[in-house]
Amino acid sequence: MTRVLGIETSCDETAAAVVSLEAGRGEILSSVVLSQIAEHEAFGGVVPEIAARAHVETLDGVVAAALADAGLRLADIDAIAATAGPGLIGGLIVGVMTAKALAAAAGKKLVAINHLEGHALTARLTDGLDFPYLLLLVSGGHTQIVLVRGVGRYERWATTIDDALGEAFDKTAKLLGLPYPGGPSVEKAARRGNASRFELPRPLKGEETLDFSFSGLKTAVRLAAKALEPLADRDVEDICASFQRAVSDTLADRLGRSLERFRAEFPDIVVPPLVVAGGVAANAEIRSTLMELCRQTGFRFVAPPMELCTDNAVMIAWAGLERLRAGMASENALDMAPRPRWPLDENAAPALGSGRRGAKV
Ligand code: KG4
């Protein structure tokens, strides 16, 4: 049995977890996620300096809690996996330095993990997927379609050419005066709203490209809100519902093209999986839209449970196990350095929203 302690500090969650691998099966032994929502709420988004300080103050306790919950001591762990990027530099330094110190003190292996790889591989832990599969990664800093060929073998098929989808949710919430974090607030308000009241655009709909765009949608939301000021609760709910519907439609349209491409490239896979991951994958309407798209196209819809879609350290520990199993973790990564920018597919052309995760303010 191999046990890995995972550490995640790349944005506004301080997280640690222990995951084991035995006879090819992964098991979550503990998962602690300390959200910094309260610290950032007054500012309407993540403030990097506050985030870094909060990680410094809490990470030791979070790691101790993850070990205690698993009923283990550091000595029982085989390796430590820490997010080395992409993300906010302050938090990354705290996580990487802590992991190095623990590894050096206890004589453990250290594995540097790309946060996006954590999101990309989670479905193999939760659903035992085989490679290859198609991944829609939708989070605060990214909106990408990635062909996952194997551990460390990622091919980016599409990316956003402007805003990430989570960012569009967060900005919409802020504009409408809804509390941070924006995604869950918009979803909650949308539940009571009328999705057909506002005609919002479906950016790039029907276009040849596989890419995404959300800035036009954001602008349309701003104009709709401005025209109605001051906004009643009803208006906010209707805008949220219309926005969420436009987002779901756009995702289904853009994704449809990638599903066709996957079919053409892998005709032998009868029911190929489509994996949805990242914070925005916690959205129920988006999930059900994509589930329906999969039903129509003969794909298998796979979405990790909500708590493993938003940032956590289970996915980092699991990515560490995957790398160890594949012989892709160096014996001693004490020279690992934080990488604020770190695209999953190093060969893909640089694009806004790929490999970049910044402050959400
Ligand atoms: O993956 P994640 O936790 O952090 C990043 O790696 O960025 O994603 C956070 C993003 C935020 O933009 C947040 O507003 C969004 O995911 N999000 C949601 C929901 N829950 C979180 N967006 C829409 N609906 C939700 N229920």
Ligand code: ZN
């Ligand atoms: Zn994330």
